[in-house]
Amino acid sequence: MDNLLAQVSGTKRVVLFSPQDALHLYLSGDKSEVLDVDHPDLQRFPDFVRAGRHECELQPGDLLFIPALWFHNTLALQFGVGVNVFWRHLPADSYDRKDPYGNKDPQAAARALQALDRGLHALEELPADYRDFYGRRMIQRIQQRAFSKGFRETGFM
Structure with missing residues (x-):
């Protein structure tokens, strides 16, 4: 879910990562392994x-909007x-x-991930060469149907 973080007292460092960087964050569920x-x-x-x-540093009275899907890491620099x-x-x-905090995947995304796992x-x-061939076809279909145009143009996959 979208999140508004209000720093009441003390200071906190917040590091954010865009959803477009998800492939580099080593995700396990809704958390990064890093x-x-x-x-x-x-x-x-x-x-x-x-x-x-x-990255930003929050001081008392600061508000930070953290959009849904943005991964974040916080570190208290002072008690607060x-x-x-x-x-x-x-x-x-x-x-x-x-899931009161919205940390779980939306229902449709959870179903899609389960189908992918199946x-x-x-x-x-299948033998390795067949796995490779059909795995690549699956990647191509995902790229064509799920990713934004800008992501496909980067040639990432």
Whole structure:
């Protein structure tokens, strides 16, 4: 969900990463496996350096809007109090009712990821060269139907 972070007291550093950098963040569910964004283990996470980092320092009284899908990492620079206010902007039935903070994937995205996992599991039944061929076809279909035009033009995949 969209999030408004209000820094009441103390100071906090916030590092943000755009949703377009998701492929470089080593995602596991709604979290990045890269826990130390200042000193990432580049042996384990070599593509992390390709993620565009946006950083700010919040002082008492500052408000920071964190849009849905933006990954963020916070570090308290002083003891303080911060308050998050979340709100939903998709239709109510898009969200998991048991997820008050909107950290879970929207229902349609969760179903799509489950279908992809089933498809990838099915590919494991094929010989390696067939897996490669049909895996590439799956990637092509995803690029054609899911990604924005600008992403496809970058030639990333």
